[in-house]
Amino acid sequence: MTRRAVTVGDVRIGGGAPIVVQSMTNTDTRDVAATVAQIALLERAGCEIVRVAVPDRAAGEALKEIVGRAPVPLVADIHFDHRLALQAIEAGVAKLRLNPGNLTDRRKIADIVRAAGEAGIPIRVGANSGSLARRFRDAHGRPTAEGLVSSALEEVRLLEELGFDQIVISVKGTDVPMTVAAYRDVVQKVDYPLHIGITEAGTAREGAIRSSVGLGILLAEGLGDTLRVSLAADPVEEVRVAYEILRALGLRERGICYRVCPTCGRTEVDLVRIAREVEEALVDVIQPLTVALMGCVVNGLGEAGEADVALVGGPHSGTVYVDGEPVDRAVLEAGLAEAVIRAVRAKVGSHDG
Template sequence: MASERQIHVGGVPIGGGAPVVVQTMTKTETADIAATLAQIRRVAEAGADVVRCAVPREKDVDALATIVAQSPIPVIADIHFNHTLALKAIDAGAHCIRLNPGNIGGPDKVAEVVAKAKLAGVPIRVGVNSGSLPENLRELEFTNPVEALVAAALQFVELMESLEFDNFKVSMKSTSVPNTIASNRLLAEKIPYPLHLGITEAGTKWSGSIKSAVGLGTLLADGIGDTIRISLSTFHAEEEVKVAWEILKALRLRRRGPDLIACPTCGRLQFDMDTVVAEVERRLEAYEDPIEVSVLGCAVNGIGEARHADFGITGAKDAGMIYAKGQPLKKVPTDRLVDELFAEIDRYYAAGKRVLVDERASAEAARWLSENEDDTAVTPERLAAAERAAAETEAAQAAAAREAESPVAGRRFQRPGATAGGDAAGAAEPAAA
């Protein structure tokens, strides 16, 4: 159910099969040009593809031209209530205008903005929010909030189409995760335009990230959604970008930077894994390549659970092991696990993305692993071996059963006069007639 239509915000394609676009919103006063540009640069570095700036006053739209000119990524002007600010934002070079037709002053004022956007080739994001629905749908919101959201979105789509304007995307947000999921699923079946996803006013970094991951992750897994924004109560917009990327990486929709895999720990843990994982995560921020790095808290399961990882460590009380793609590399003291891990990663890149293996060190690490494994643990390797053995036994039993059921079971036929070697040579000559 991916959108059929595609628009472009600056040079960024949205919809029509393009990768899901990550956006965020600046937390600064837009009129403070220096602070706003500094935050835009931070979110761009964190991975934002586009950024939105609130434009509630004349001084904000006055600053917009400078911000657009110096921003490393396309800028969307967020407009509410005052349609003249939208007109001025287009003149200032905004790459996209965010409008909520429900609070901008009526269809005539929307038509003015659309006409100017058409001439400038600027797309519009039509935003529907559960907190600002048109007046005619506010009663319905209390009885059927999902139907109210979809009805509002369809009204705005019809308005855009009546103005012969199709260079737009639609967002439909709610503070309710189930309502956001249900309404976007329904809308995706009804319109071909790109969809922007978000859980509005999601909450703190902790609760908001979880709500967003559940709501947006569900829709994205269904193939719904072309651009996303995580709405968190934080002044650090780059945190929203990081959460968005983790959602996309978890669904394998996009890749950016390393992917850290870490076991949840249990009573078998024999070293300070919390500190190790935090240090690995911090140091991985310096790498841009999308490699997978695993941290396992013990040697019970060996490296089977993270055999696919590009690099990893598994530890015990006094020593641990560095491995790459399931192959042991070296045994090291526990207190040097992180340093040695990154030494191997750096050697890998220095060698042109080739794992360098010291056979002696690798053999020592493999011995250490075998000595520390639990002989009774059901590891992936042992499970696979058990499944192979069971399959072989089943095949042998089936063959025996077929033999027993044969009408000639137990019989062995031999040509008359044939020798044990299958050759008639040397056999007694038949008697003369």
């Protein structure tokens, strides 16, 4: 089922639009310069919508300037105090995220909805297992998929009663199976666009794996119109992981897709180091490109034939291929990373032309 669509600034979510990549700043929002700088870095990495925490009035005040300087639409993340939502709308944000677990007064929500309606911005109803109200937890006080969905839908119904339908829903849990069950359930009940994510997924490696498993299942089932990978790391890393997840499923393409052999007893060059150097040097490339880095000819020649640029290792040396043809033969190991980087830069340049 195609979900309804909402528009966040100039970005469309749902309605069959490409899945939108989001992240969230972790700077102090009151520090305008630091927050704007991080938003710029996120945008450069491919982040299409950025969420910003608004914990107090000073942060809400800073939002005015941040909105004016941000190159992408901003979402104000609101908890507890409805006045901060009103202040964020006034500051010009393109969307609100409300937490049904900690903003419950119907009259206050009505005030927010009226202001959002007048400003023409959508609201994400974002239920989260960490802030689920007691009555939506099980007998042991633990969050459940049913509880997440009930909490979100209760607020959705309130918004609908108030005549508001520019809604995005999320039902994020820290537990992957619970989160998957919640999204599978909510999608049967409403057709608003879905913001998907595994909340508090973990540190860079663990969080990337948990998010990949959870979001991979949902996306493979066609669930998810926008996503955020939550990592205890630089938020730019969240964006990179998000694109890798989308690329793995053939849903979005951005930047270089690396095919790197795992190395084995046949490997005669330090391929792990070369791969790291190549990846770090080419992090700015946004054109979709396949780069194969292979330790030897066993699988190397086949991968080189499929890749835009490839390296096939030999005895302390290697050959660089472009479009399946060898262009740089018997390059000594010390110069291999540089030779691959050069070939990619030349290829990207030719794409630009």
